[in-house]
Amino acid sequence: MIVYDSIGTTYSxxxxxDPRVAAQIVAALxxxxxxxNVGAGTGSYEPPQTVLAVEPSAVMIAQRPVGSAPVVQAVAESIPIEDDYADAAMALLTVHHWTDLEAGIAELRRIARRRIVVLTWDQAVTRRFWLLSEYLPEAAAFDDTRAxxxxxxxxxxxxxxxxQVPVPHDCTDGFGVAYWRRPEAYLDPAVRAGMSMLAQLGDEVLRSGLERLAADLSSGRWHERHADLLELDVFDGGYRLVVADL
Known part of the structure; x- marks a missing residue:
């Protein structure tokens, strides 16, 4: 089963x-x-010059807004378009879902004439994030297997x-580290459903860690421990843009 056919129903x-992340992606293009846009999902961050989206999940395709770029249902490892199809190819927070990374990268290089932009994360940095290191080591271990x-x-x-892609304290895109300064958000099942690292594990696996987080928020212990974060406007959660010229 395609991952987001099972966990992507509320993704949009x-x-x-987030406009600040979007600006960095546009600049990279x-x-x-x-x-x-390969692994396009619901169409986040697609610039106006997007001529085609490639997405394997019917659930995600159904959530693309009216007026989005045309979409073909296909996997990154086998994109049904001709060589040198566009000036650039982008793949945002998707490469960890691919079954054959080398094949997927070869397809990006085949279809793009000039540039490839990939948004991913550096697991060595992300696994130090307080949510993973202090409360949900199971999620860190899961990401170790796929990052x-x-x-x-x-x-x-x-x-x-x-x-480096800094994460604003009020980031509107609810990816894994987005709520670094808003810890209460991780207790919301709807928020967790939009994060593959948590949604794929399920609440039963995460229950103990989430209960400890709730207790630490209630007692004020989290705020005491992470008072330094409350003074920051942006945070390095490990997100990275990899930009290649062909």
Whole structure:
């Protein structure tokens, strides 16, 4: 089963594009006049020049807004379009779901003429995030099994640079580290349903850690321990843009 056919039914409700993240992605795409969005999901961060979206999940495709780019239901490892189809290809928070990374990267290189932009995360950084290190080590262990090392990704893409993507304290896109300064959000089942690292594990696995988080929030212990975070506007949660010129 495609992952998001089972966990993606409410995805569009909590995963609204953040304008600051969007601006960084647009800047990374540079002068590309045509873009293919691979692993497109509900269409977050698709720029106006997107000419095609590629997404395997029918559940996610059904949540794409009216007026979105045309979409083809296909996997990244086998994209049914011709070589050099667009100036750029982008793949945002998707490579960890691919069954064959090398094949998927080869397809990105085949369909893009000039540039590839991939949004991913550096697991060595992300696993230190307080939610994972203090409350949900099971989620960290799960991501250890699927996270793609950034240096491996850059090497496969070739001629790549890596950019840090800071997470704003009021980020509107509810990915895993988005609520670093709003810990109460992780107690909301609807929020967790939009994060694959938590949704795929299920609440029974996470129950003990979530109960400890709730207790620490109620007692004020979390706020005492993480008072330094409350002074920050942005946070490095490990998210990275890997940008390759072809």
């Amino acid at each position: 409700g909590t995963r609204q594009p 540079g002068a590309a006049r045509t873009v293919v 793609v090392p950034v240096d491996r990704l850059a090497a496969l893409l070739g001629n790549a640079r890596v950019e």
